[in-house]
Amino acid sequence: MAKKKIISESSNPKKNKKDISVGVVGSGSFATAIVKMLVENCKTVHWCVRSEFVKGAIELRGHNPSYLTAVNFNLKSLKLTTDINELVSACDVIVLATPSIYLSDTMDKMTCEYGDKIFVSAIKGIIPKVNDVVAHYLRDEFKIGFRNQAVIAGPCHAEEVAMERLSYLTVAAVEDETAEKLEGIFSSDFIKVHSSKDILGNEYSAILKNIFAIGAGIASGLGYGDNFTAVFVSNAIREMEIFLESVYEAPRDVNESAYLGDLLVTAYSLFSRNRSLGNLIGKGYTVKSAIQSMNMVAEGYYAADSIYKTAKQKHLKLPIIDTVYAILYEGKNAEKQFKKLTGKLN
Numbered sequence: 001m002a003k004k005k006i007i008s009e010s011s012n013p014k015k016n017k018k019d020i021s022v023g024v025v026g027s028g029s030f031a032t033a034i035v036k037m038l039v040e041n042c043k044t045v046h047w048c049v050r051s052e053f054v055k056g057a058i059e060l061r062g063h064n065p066s067y068l069t070a071v072n073f074n075l076k077s078l079k080l081t082t083d084i085n086e087l088v089s090a091c092d093v094i095v096l097a098t099p100s101i102y103l104s105d106t107m108d109k110m111t112c113e114y115g116d117k118i119f120v121s122a123i124k125g126i127i128p129k130v131n132d133v134v135a136h137y138l139r140d141e142f143k144i145g146f147r148n149q150a151v152i153a154g155p156c157h158a159e160e161v162a163m164e165r166l167s168y169l170t171v172a173a174v175e176d177e178t179a180e181k182l183e184g185i186f187s188s189d190f191i192k193v194h195s196s197k198d199i200l201g202n203e204y205s206a207i208l209k210n211i212f213a214i215g216a217g218i219a220s221g222l223g224y225g226d227n228f229t230a231v232f233v234s235n236a237i238r239e240m241e242i243f244l245e246s247v248y249e250a251p252r253d254v255n256e257s258a259y260l261g262d263l264l265v266t267a268y269s270l271f272s273r274n275r276s277l278g279n280l281i282g283k284g285y286t287v288k289s290a291i292q293s294m295n296m297v298a299e300g301y302y303a304a305d306s307i308y309k310t311a312k313q314k315h316l317k318l319p320i321i322d323t324v325y326a327i328l329y330e331g332k333n334a335e336k337q338f339k340k341l342t343g344k345l346n
Contacts (some may be wrong), residue, residue: 023091036161040191062074093118103127114144149173151203153258171193208239209240215320215323236320277301
């Protein structure tokens with residue numbers, strides 16, 4: 001039987017699509033998944049990819065040549081470019097979905113007017129250039145205030161979006177009008193959207209859960225079972241709450257899906273690249289060889305350094321963060337570090 005292809009078209013062909021100018025920057029798996037979400041509701045989606053090769057491959061074959069290759073796009077729904085200025089000039093809403101380590105290289109090329117645009121971060125990492133989150137980077141480097149920003153949080157793996165398995169997004173935005181607009185363009189039969197005003201909390205939690213997922217993967221690679229992982233995750237959500245309250249106090253419930261739900265799926269799912277990185281380390285790979293063996297960026301590795309140092313500056317007691325940092329950046333033995341960690345969890 002021929003393999004069924006996943007088509008990025010609305011399940012209801014008569015659905016009235018929105019005539020809104022929206023664009024996506026990035027060509028990895030989550031960027032591709034976001035484009036798939038958006039073509040469900042928008043007549044045209046602008047897509048800025050990283051190279052002419054990727055652009056040409058999509059135009060020729062109708063799918064991303066490297067990520068989520070089973071998702072086929074109707075090219076009439078896409079406007080492809082490699083020029084961020086072309087995309088930003090054409091769009092009112094710009095979704096940033098590059099790995100955090102590449103965002104500054106991309107944004108530094110932006111010379112067009114963007115003062116009235118809405119920038120939506122789908123990035124779950126620290127920007128190395130400024131050692132800070134995307135929200136602060138956009139505010140400080142480009143004078144894009146929080147009223148012109150939004151953050152997309154999970155739990156939402158790109159691979160399950162590709163398969164149209166029911167997934168949930170949280171859209172964090174200061175302005176209700178912005179949240180409603182984004183809910184309208186992301187919601188579909190397989191995507192449910194909830195709103196939040198906790199921009200920084202959602203962004204930091206998405207970063208933290210990647211670090212915790214590396215730890216969960218290390219535990220798995222070392223042979224720890226489900227019982228330990230359950231204790232590990234319950235401690236991780238408490239560490240997340242401590243960290244979030246220390247960097248940005250706000251009315252929030254960390255048991256909501258954007259926080260705990262995203263942590264759970266990233267810590268347990270086989271689709272999780274951060275968990276996969278940790279699993280390799282737990283099985284004996286060096287950190288360097290584990291990173292090199294992956295074809296996608298594990299954001300938690302780069303974030304662990306920044307989060308650890310911030311926690312130390314604030315005198316926070318976060319044993320999981322300390323343990324993951326020691327393994328990733330101090331060359332400490334994973335087995336010995338986790339044996340010590342087991343005595344600190346409850």
